[in-house]
Amino acid sequence: MNLLEIRPSYEAALRGPRINPEIATRWLVAFLRDELIERRGIRRAVVGLSGGVDSAVTASLCARALGAENVYAFRLPYATSSPASLADAQLVVDALGINCRTIEITxxxxxxxxxxxDADARRRGNVMARTRMLVLFDQSAKLDALPIGTGNKTERLLGYFTWHADDTPPLNPLGDLFKTQVWELARFLGVPTPLIDKAPSADLEANQTDEGDLGITYARADAILDQLLLGYADAQLIERGFDSSDVALVRRRVDSTHWKRHLPTTAMLTNTAINEFYLRPVDF
Amino acid sequence: MEPTINARDAFDVAIVQVKPSKGRYAENLARIGEAFAQVVGDGPAPALVVLPEAATTGYFLEGAVYELARSARAFADDLARTWRAACGDRTVELCCGFYENDGGTYYNSALYLRVGGGAHEIVHVHRKMFLPTYGVFDEERFLSRGRRLQTFDTMLGRAAILICEDVWHAIMPTIAAIKGARFLIVPSAAPGRGIDGEAELGSVAHWREILRATACEHGLYVLYAGLTGFEGGKGMTGSSCVIDPRGNVQVQAPEIGACVVRGRIDLREADLARASLPLLGDLNAVLPDLLLDDELPLPTGRAQ
Structure with missing residues (x-):
């Protein structure tokens, strides 16, 4: 007798996180409406449009939540920014019919x-990112709008962002979505395909790509992160079929950047220390 | 008011799925009053109106819970006043979740209130027993847990209230059913998560599995009242519903948005369900053997 054998498989884990973009869109549009209009009474959003997929998805969600006429996109190029990024951002503006202004930050x-x-590329990139945020906050004040963040879960976990720059806007619809999920969401939302197909780049230096900087593809990083966040040890991840050097890289980046996902560390001196003893929710 | 317990066979219910503004107690009560007026004005007047957990304040309060908690008496007075302002002295039974201050001890509670005949009476207060304190939840940091699961007699039959996580522990509806509950009221505030499902959030599907399994295992109605709206990025999943004693979803609200859900409870259906699937009767027969099992970590007698 030779009975069919059925065994557990880690195939789904290796494939990485999944998303039903219709569900995510419904939820994120409701989130934006609730947080902007109902809680804050603000009907306009400001989005820095880089020409990448994250800001394109963010702008698209804002347009669905608020109406295209209430979304203000800003292209903020530096002298060395790629002209292709500007062109790709324009594709998004044209597709959505949102407002757009270009302000050189050079x-x-x-x-x-x-x-x-003598500032090296890292310092120069941080100055650019923080300058862009300065502009977005000032334009928000001018327009009675709220700046909307565009950071995704992968870059937050890997610490691949400028602290107190990309992570600064008070609302972030994509912060709990991995990069590979953002790509799927982009296809569902009809983001122009050149933005989905091109290699993601912070565009702070010539020929820079995210995956080159990180040393791992988003697909491999997301699959590991998705499992790592559930609490599995490195040995368990490797048992499931992940590459040991990938696991070590991802673990190192996550463990060395916890501070970037928190507010500044405040010395506690009293029993009324804010956010330690004096605890109020953000929407109170 | 002298209660007369003479349960009806069938009655209409309404669940008011609310979206409170965080911490604005008076404003939220006023909105609930508007919903009460709609409930009696637009359809069959319900004998019972159910509202979610933390319906007048929002769920995530952290330390502000101490500013917003009310005594059960004060909350009953406010809720009854709200009903009368909207609906006059029409008789009704109301169930609503609130944060309770009992002389400096704080609970996540739900009140069952009878209003009519120019008076109102607290029928029961359930204090949440299972306080989620993990991940996004932090209830036991701020609140004490309830110590008793009681059923109580209403004008509509014997009921029990289980607040949110209370109903995730299968032993809770089991005890309620053994104690004679014909319908369960589940006020809830459930932050949604899980975006890889077919048509709805994973947490919504999980909730419905639990509620349906509860209803058909014990042959009782489940009235689930879910909070809706976002609280600091965490979206409450609404999905208020009525589930019949065979586990069918009679009616269900969407995840997003305040609304009124109307259902009908027919206790004869519960009788039929229990007749055709007599699991509760079987449990009553076997329960003593289960509880006398000395391997169970049960209290063994008086404290020494």
Whole structure:
């Protein structure tokens, strides 16, 4: 006798996190409406449009939640930014029919960096990211709007963002979605395909790509992160079929960047320390 | 008011799925009053109106719970006043979740209130026994847990209240059913998660599995009242529903948005369900053997 044998499989874990984009869209549109209109009484959103898929998805969700006429996109190029990024951002503007303005940040960035000629690429990139956020917050004040964040869960977990820049906006619809899920959501929302198909890039240096910087593809990183967050030890992840050097890389990045996912550390001196003893929810 | 317990066979119910503004007790009560007026004005007047957990404050309060908690008496007075302002002295029974301050001890509670005849009376207060304190939840940091699961007699039959996680522990509806509950009221505030399902959030599907299994195992109606709206990024999943004693979903609200859900409870259906699937009767017969099992970690007698 040769009976059929059925065994457990880790295939689904290796495939990485899944998303039903229709459910996610419904939920995120409701989130934006509740947080913007009902809680804050704000009907306009400001989004920094980089030409990448995250900001395109964010703008698309905002357009669904608030109406295209209430979404204000800003293209904020520096002198070395890729012209292709500007063009891709324009595709999103045209597809959604949202408002758009382009403000060069070169003069502002160089106004400071002229005093720091030795600043390396990392420092220069951080100055650009923080300058962009300065513009987005100021434009929000001007327009009676709220800046909306575009950071995804993968870059948050890997610490691949500028602290107190990309993570600063008070609302972030994509922060609990891995990059590979954002791509699926982008297809569902009809984001122009050049933005989905191209290699993601922070566009802070020429020929820079996220996956080159990180040393791992998003697909492999997301599958590991999805399991790692459930509490599995590295040995268990490797048993499930993940590559040991990938697991080590992801673990190292996550464990070295917990601080980037928190507010500044405040010295506690009293029994009324804010957020330690004095506890109020953000929407109170 | 002298209660007369003479349960009806069938009655209409309404679940008011609310979306409170965080911490704005008076404003939220006023909105509940508007819903009460709709409930009696637009359809068959319900004998019972059910509202979710933390319906007048929102769920995630952290330390602000101490500012917003009310005594059961004060909350009963406020709720009865709200009903009368909207619906006059029409007789009704109301069940609503609230944060309770009992002389400086704080609970996540639900009140069952009878209103009519120019008076109102607290029929029962259930204090949530299972306080989720993991992940996104932090209830036991701020609240004490209830110590008793009681059933209680209403004008509509014997009932029990189980608040949110209470009903996730199968032993809770089991005890309620053994104690004679014909219908369960489940006020809830359930933050949604799980986006890889077929048509709805994973947590919504999981909830319905639990509620349906509860209803058909014990042959009772389940009235689930879910909070809706986002609280600091956490979206409450609404999905208020009435489930019949065979486990069928009689009616269900959407996840998003305040609304009124109307259902009908027919206790003869519960009798038929128990006749055709007599699991509760079987349990009553076997229960003594189960509880006398000395391997169970049960209290053995008086404290020494």
């Amino acid at each position: 003069a502002a960035v160089d106004g400071y960096l002229q005093f720091e000629p």
